[in-house]
């Protein structure tokens with residue numbers, strides 16, 4: 452067992468968005484320093500970290516500088532180039548492992564991995580051209596969702612097909628930039644949910660309660676805890692999380708999104724090898740937030756208790772929603788968290804708030 456990171460040690464964070472910001476704040480609470488690697492100046496994370504290295508995520512000199520100055524390196528987004536994670540890991544421990552990035556960066560390898568460890572997903576087929584698309588749609592009865600295999604998030608780079616029994620797909624792949632695609636069968640889910648789980652360096656695992664998620668315009672709108680699911684569904688989600696963490700020999704926090712079918716069974720949609728928007732509720736409704744849990748894991752500290760002390764609803768503040776802050780601040784039982792972004796562009800996550808209430812048994 453590796454010794455825990457000593458007080459005052461530095462944690463390197465690749466990525467400077469709000470997730471990095473909240474990780475840096477959690478690290479500071481536990482007595483650690485942070486350095487953020489992020490090309491954009493005055494990014495949300497750098498506003499609260501001890502230092503920023505302003506360079507591209509794959510700049511070898513910057514990666515060497517980060518690894519040289521950090522006792523451990525982690526990241527806040529899943530599209531960190533795998534070569535960058537491998538480069539870093541030659542001179543510093545990197546958590547979560549590069550393999551987790553590799554698997555989750557490509558929807559095809561992600562679903563193949565999940566199926567290989569016994570976790571069900573929607574049906575899927577790789578699509579390289581319009582003919583593949585026609586064949587795959589035919590196999591799925593004419594309905595499906597076409598997604599880019601890489602770099603898709605918040606519903607970007609996706610096309611929905613319903614009851615397409617004839618052709619007419621010419622030019623579809625070109626319109627998505629001729630990048631590798633995947634067609635997923637259409638899931639008639641009853642609700643969407645996610646679990647946030649953590650695995651420590653010693654292999655211990657802690658799983659937060661499942662959150663029920665509602666999306667608006669492809670962006671997470673609310674996460675409600677508890678989710679309206681039965682105990683078997685909750686246990687199936689915990690079991691899936693444990694399997695994924697152990698198969699990847701994972702260290703850190705992971706977010707896993709699921710579709711809940713009308714019979715209560717689950718299909719995994721995707722996993723993010725990082726802290727996750729649908730886990731922001733933990734900072735208001737648990738003693739140890741997902742951010743602190745991640746810091747504890749990568750620092751080799753004991754994981755915190757993942758039980759919640761309150762029920763809650765977390766809501767994202769997107770674009771002009773930021774104008775709601777004064778009235779939210781006037782409400783009791785509401786914890787507001789803003790990300791320090793100067794400009795409220797449409798679709799931009801500016802902050803979130805969590806409204807807590809006593810646990811209903």
Ligand code: AMP
Pocket residue numbers: 573596603604605606607635636637638639640643666669720721
């Ligand atoms: P994703 O980018 O994979 O997270 O997808 C964004 C949203 O699209 C999900 O949260 C679902 O609401 C919806 N969605 C994605 N994949 C499917 C699917 N195979 N069947 C039905 N809805 C889906």
